[in-house]
Amino acid sequence: MKIFRNAAAASIAAIVMHTSFAAGPAQEQFIPSLVYRTGPYAPNGVPLADGFADYIKLVNSRGGVNGVKLTFEECETGYATDRGVECYERLKDKYGGASMFQPMATGITFALTEKAPGDKIPLITSGLGRSESADGGVFKWNFPLVGTYWVAADILIQHIAKKEGGLDKLKGKKIVFLYHDSPFGKEPIPVLEERARMHGFQLTLLPVPHPGVEQKSVWLQIRQSRPDYVLNWGWGVMNSTALKEAQATGYPRDRIYGVWWAGAEPDTKEVGEGAKGYNALALQHGAEPQAQVIQDILKQVYAKGGGAGPRDVVGQVLYVRGVTAAMLAVEGVRTAQERFGKGKHVTGEQVRWALENLNLTQAKLDALGFKGVMRPVSTSCFDHMGASWARIQTWDGAKWVFTSDWYQADEQLLKPMVKAAADKYAAEKKITRRSPQDCQS
Amino acid sequence: MFYRDNGELKTSYGADAQIFALAQERWAFIAFMVAAFAVVPLVADAYWLRAVLIPFLVLSLAAVGLNILVGYCGQISLGAGAFMGIGAYAAYNLHVRIPGMPLVLSLAGGGLAATLAGMVFGIPSLRVRGLYLAVATLAAQFFSDWAFLRLGWLSNDSSSGSVTVSGLEAFGVRLDTPQAIYVFCLAVVTVLGLAAKNLVRGAAGRQWMAIRDMDVAASVIGVNPVMAKLSAFAVSSFLIGSAGALWGFMHLGSWEPSAFSIDRSFQLLFMVIIGGLGSIAGGFMGAAFIVLVPLALNRLLPIAGDALGMPFSTAAASHAESMLFGALIVWFLIVEPHGLARLWSLARQRARLWPFAHGAGA
Numbered sequence: 001m002k003i004f005r006n007a008a009a010a011s012i013a014a015i016v017m018h019t020s021f022a023a024g025p026a027q028e029q030f031i032p033s034l035v036y037r038t039g040p041y042a043p044n045g046v047p048l049a050d051g052f053a054d055y056i057k058l059v060n061s062r063g064g065v066n067g068v069k070l071t072f073e074e075c076e077t078g079y080a081t082d083r084g085v086e087c088y089e090r091l092k093d094k095y096g097g098a099s100m101f102q103p104m105a106t107g108i109t110f111a112l113t114e115k116a117p118g119d120k121i122p123l124i125t126s127g128l129g130r131s132e133s134a135d136g137g138v139f140k141w142n143f144p145l146v147g148t149y150w151v152a153a154d155i156l157i158q159h160i161a162k163k164e165g166g167l168d169k170l171k172g173k174k175i176v177f178l179y180h181d182s183p184f185g186k187e188p189i190p191v192l193e194e195r196a197r198m199h200g201f202q203l204t205l206l207p208v209p210h211p212g213v214e215q216k217s218v219w220l221q222i223r224q225s226r227p228d229y230v231l232n233w234g235w236g237v238m239n240s241t242a243l244k245e246a247q248a249t250g251y252p253r254d255r256i257y258g259v260w261w262a263g264a265e266p267d268t269k270e271v272g273e274g275a276k277g278y279n280a281l282a283l284q285h286g287a288e289p290q291a292q293v294i295q296d297i298l299k300q301v302y303a304k305g306g307g308a309g310p311r312d313v314v315g316q317v318l319y320v321r322g323v324t325a326a327m328l329a330v331e332g333v334r335t336a337q338e339r340f341g342k343g344k345h346v347t348g349e350q351v352r353w354a355l356e357n358l359n360l361t362q363a364k365l366d367a368l369g370f371k372g373v374m375r376p377v378s379t380s381c382f383d384h385m386g387a388s389w390a391r392i393q394t395w396d397g398a399k400w401v402f403t404s405d406w407y408q409a410d411e412q413l414l415k416p417m418v419k420a421a422a423d424k425y426a427a428e429k430k431i432t433r434r435s436p437q438d439c440q441s
Numbered sequence: 442m443f444y445r446d447n448g449e450l451k452t453s454y455g456a457d458a459q460i461f462a463l464a465q466e467r468w469a470f471i472a473f474m475v476a477a478f479a480v481v482p483l484v485a486d487a488y489w490l491r492a493v494l495i496p497f498l499v500l501s502l503a504a505v506g507l508n509i510l511v512g513y514c515g516q517i518s519l520g521a522g523a524f525m526g527i528g529a530y531a532a533y534n535l536h537v538r539i540p541g542m543p544l545v546l547s548l549a550g551g552g553l554a555a556t557l558a559g560m561v562f563g564i565p566s567l568r569v570r571g572l573y574l575a576v577a578t579l580a581a582q583f584f585s586d587w588a589f590l591r592l593g594w595l596s597n598d599s600s601s602g603s604v605t606v607s608g609l610e611a612f613g614v615r616l617d618t619p620q621a622i623y624v625f626c627l628a629v630v631t632v633l634g635l636a637a638k639n640l641v642r643g644a645a646g647r648q649w650m651a652i653r654d655m656d657v658a659a660s661v662i663g664v665n666p667v668m669a670k671l672s673a674f675a676v677s678s679f680l681i682g683s684a685g686a687l688w689g690f691m692h693l694g695s696w697e698p699s700a701f702s703i704d705r706s707f708q709l710l711f712m713v714i715i716g717g718l719g720s721i722a723g724g725f726m727g728a729a730f731i732v733l734v735p736l737a738l739n740r741l742l743p744i745a746g747d748a749l750g751m752p753f754s755t756a757a758a759s760h761a762e763s764m765l766f767g768a769l770i771v772w773f774l775i776v777e778p779h780g781l782a783r784l785w786s787l788a789r790q791r792a793r794l795w796p797f798a799h800g801a802g803a
Binding site for chain 1: 487488491492496537586590591600601602603605607608617692693694695696697699700702736739754755756758759760
């Protein structure tokens with residue numbers, strides 16, 4: 001509970017002071033949620049936020065984590081870095097301290113990567129953020145669980161090669177990389193350039209300025225150059241605009257491959273039949289309306305009138321993404337409790353240890369209701385990613401369906417690149433790599 | 442009764458011409474500064490320092506800079522965000538590329554880079570005025586947006602285009618606690634703010650105001666319009682560039698080009714308009730309004746909603762915040778178009794006459 005004293009100043013806005021209790025009700029665990037329900041990325045941010053909120057409600061309806069209820073609060077960032085930082089500062093000490101933060105935005109991730117270690121709060125950046133933060137030896141507090149952008153780029157190239165009949169068949173092909181001109185969009189470029197060097201395909205980089213509605217000129221370029229494939233690295237309104245422009249210029253949609261943030265219903269629903277054939281990565285899961293966990297949410301949360309958003313969004317791609325993000329957070333808390341005290345509040349440091357020692361076997365995932373949705377995740381001190389699986393899904397005009405087998409990122413290629421980038425960061429920030437002894441804490 | 446100048450006789454020109462000629466004002470200002478330096482860091486918690494006071498200080502420095510250009514010299518500028526960005530990136534490059542570079546020199550270097558850019562983009566002001574100049578400065582904004590994104594060497598060739606600074610220290614003190622950062626920012630803002638105030642009280646300020654009021658008449662009586670306008674751009678851009686460097690280094694720690702987009706330019710312009718054109722104190726008041734009101738609305742709206750039985754979701758609070766904020770700006774400009782500074786000076790005038798309603802001969 002907060003006590004607010006409101007003293008109105010003469011002409012400037014009322015000065016608000018608050019004091020917060022150091023500890024709230026005895027056993028509660030605070031899970032903050034940084035969301036963007038407004039702004040140009042809201043169409044994609046809303047289902048993410050809803051899925052996250054609903055899973056937390058589901059866990060609480062089952063009694064929380066070993067009896068400890070999860071306190072949940074959202075803070076609106078609008079995908080802006082400074083608002084994200086303000087939300088972080090506002091929430092980090094509330095309700096006994098935040099267990100972790102999930103920035104859900106690459107820009108905010110970069111800013112919080114600097115602040116979180118000082119405040120001893122781990123960051124889960126599942127499927128986004130800095131790819132080199134998979135190296136837990138340098139990035140002690142970052143957890144890009146389940147996938148990074150380098151994994152995504154690598155798997156897309158693998159899939160395209162498979163379509164062509166082999167990695168050697170890529171020689172001479174033209175691949176356009178259409179990306180959101182921001183740290184999010186620029187992340188995979190090193191891997192794509194490395195692969196282009198290795199296999200001899202021609203990579204063209206076409207940036208699209210924020211927020212992504214100005215794509216007429218890049219699609220004219222694409223029409224002129226007639227590439228074999230277009231990789232779409234967009235988010236929010238950029239994706240639907242790209243598909244509309246592709247339709248307008250007549251570029252075959254089945255040759256466009258999007259990242260896992262560019263393959264969801266808000267991107268294709270508007271375009272409908274015009275986006276038919278568009279492919280995107282699935283960060284392990286796709287649209288899973290039949291999954292056990294979704295059914296549980298509908299029964300336990302929506303049937304009782306407590307859903308965060310409209311019912312028809314439940315089970316869609318980004319909704320499930322939000323659910324899996326919340327699941328990883330809750331399992332982090334549960335694993336922390338198993339070591340540091342079942343049924344007790346755990347601190348950010350303890351959650352960090354747990355995220356580093358996460359061992360979600362298929363049996364555990366199935367029991368949670370994620371059968372067929374997620375593959376096992378197993379992190380370690382030096383590997384903060386835990387899994388690098390993905391699939392390709394395709395829009396059939398009305399829904400997303402899986403159209404490929406499971407792919408795994410090429411560790412031979414990525415591991416040295418991750419280590420080199422992490423070493424560069426460590427040298428810049430004057431951080432020493434963690435020793436094996438440090439992993440025990 | 443308490444605010445009169447009875448008995449305060451000045452014996453030197455210096456005493457007569459000082460910023461706070463009245464002893465009461467001088468003492469109040471000194472007390473305020475002592476409180477700001479000594480009391481606030483001890484009393485305020487980390488959230489207040491990090492999320493409210495530090496952004497307020499940095500943005501008020503930028504607002505003072507923009508006020509010099511727009512309020513004192515009358516040259517409308519929509520490129521303030523660009524100059525903040527140029528200051529930030531220049532300071533970053535100096536900090537990162539020159540080993541052992543003192544922080545204050547990096548920040549000053551950022552300011553100087555912004556000064557040069559400001560003078561270059563201020564050249565159109567010698568030929569065009571008003572709305573056309575606004576468009577020319579908008580070009581500065583878009584050019585900078587492009588440059589920060591496309592010129593890799595500005596971000597030290599980072600693959601993601603995002604830059605970070607850490608491990609800052611000034612005068613041997615590590616700037617890693619909110620209190621240290623706050624005191625550093627306060628010191629910088631105090632020094633530069635006093636410098637700006639003295640500039641506008643002197644010959645330079647009078648020339649700027651002459652250009653603002655009637656530039657043709659000013660040039661007739663001997664004010665060199667080229668010198669006046671370019672010097673306004675130069676001084677203004679130095680302050681804005683230093684503020685940009687502080688914003689990136691002290692507040693954000695890690696930023697990408699979108700932190701200095703056109704939204705930032707508009708935000709600064711709103712601060713200057715709300716605070717009061719042609720007033721140094723107005724820059725501070727406008728910054729306080731723009732920083733505090735959205736935060737206060739963001740915190741209070743859900744509480745008010747709960748009290749009235751209408752729960753506010755975060756999205757609804759965010760939308761309501763934008764609407765209320767816009768409505769407040771419009772209402773404000775209707776009630777007091779000269780801004781908060783005018784309200785403040787009206788209040789001071791009434792206080793000086795209190796308990797009387799009007800003075801002799803008024």
